[in-house]
Amino acid sequence: MTDQPRHVPRFVPRSRTVTFGAFHEYHRKLWMRYAHVQVGSREAAERVVHKAFAQLRSTWDYALCQESVHSYAWTLLKEQVDTWLYERGLEPQLAEAAGFERAIRRLLIDELLDGFVVLAEEIGLYSAISELPERQQDVIVLRYVLACTDEKTADFLGIETSTVRSNIRHARAALASKLNIPLNGKR
Structure with a gap:
């Protein structure tokens, strides 16, 4: 605290x-x-x-x-x-959130090579997200789960928009590495 x-x-x-x-x-x-x-x-x-x-x-x-x-x-x-x-001895309920599946798709599907099946990796992905540095977790939740724009995410966290984008890039790379998924060259 x-x-x-x-x-x-x-x-x-x-x-x-x-x-x-x-x-x-x-x-x-x-x-x-x-x-x-x-x-x-x-x-x-x-x-x-x-x-x-x-x-x-x-x-x-x-x-x-x-x-x-x-x-x-x-x-x-x-x-x-x-x-x-x-x-209450509880863990965050993020994985059970109604928009989690859509968020996962937005976060990774456009960036990963064809053939990756997101649904089969959701539990591993949630675990991998929970292992990201705190700022990257915040950015991923705000951007992809709560569907905030980069600008709104930056505003709510009190950081620059470029920092949000950098955190997203680093988080995607870390998640792809943890899940052994090659990233597509797209941005």
């Missing part, structure tokens, strides 16, 4: 001011979709997202002083999801 800040600076640079309400309104829908995919139910997702926003609200001035409010807030959300799952 992210520690509560011990000291909240009094000065918040004007260029970083954004209201908590505006942030909440902009992020809530995607946060709900992310939490739902991870915890498996809308009710649980509501509780998780509520706790994440409550924690963010209580540290809002501190968040505004971070290099990226979006990245800081995303970390709080993921920590709440992880805590909820851990307390």
